[in-house]
Amino acid sequence: MEHPSYDTKNIISYHGPINIDLVSFISNYLRQHIRANSSVVGRIYKVLIELIQNVSYYSAEQYSNVRSFGSGIGYFRVYEAPEHYIITTGNKILSEHNTILRQNSEEINRLGEEELRELKRKTRTQANIRDIGAHIGLIQTGLLTGNQIELKFDPIDELYSYFTISAKVNKEI
């Protein structure tokens, strides 16, 4: 994964509470300000919403004074590298979730497109309508980008880790 360097350009970064109105504002801001063809911008839009809504819903750190649901505190960044746009999100999670997240992402990275579509259909059919879960958002990210998803877990203390995920959207579709 490319990391910020001389040949990358930061487009937007943010840390704080993420609610639906911020998701809407940021995604539409990006749609208007990224100079790429509309298919690429559309994919960035779709991937960003899936990933930052996962932070909003499932971050272990919630801005609960304001809302009871969908106000997770976390981080996101979108930047441009020579071949890709890179979307990174980060949030605090219970370390006990590290293993399942790692297993899920390894499965997504291992599967081909048709197998991923099959996994998405199976996951969607079995999902609870009240809480579909974070897994399908990661599957969708793998499908939309066609690239490997990168995960990182940094221990915070005995209970929590800081979970970072990065996805690359190709400039050429």
Added chain:
Amino acid sequence: MKSLNIEAIPDSPYYPEVSFDVETGICVLRGESYMEEAYKFYMPLLDWLKQYAVEEKHTVTLEIKLTYFNTNSSRLLLDMFDILKKAEDHGTKVKIKWYYEADDPDIQDEVEDFEIETGLKFEMVPMED
């Protein structure tokens, strides 16, 4: 039974506009769909379709004009299609038209996945600019 209409809200573009017409059977979803707790928004739509198409057996034409929907909303769209499949299996005439943007490289696969999951056939219609 009454028509179900939910107007678009410019400040909340994550809710689609809904127009389910009891007289014509034309049911339209238009805009984007990525709201929180999607089931709360979609439950009245599912209940309306159950009564209209399954219980009262009215012909339905569902027109999907969504330019974006997240995976959470796709779960509820799947429920909507399952209801229409049930109606079709019981003899109700059902048509689903999916309007798509020409520059969306992913929509054909999305719709094909819904067809595989439900056994319904969707008509793909290009959106006009």
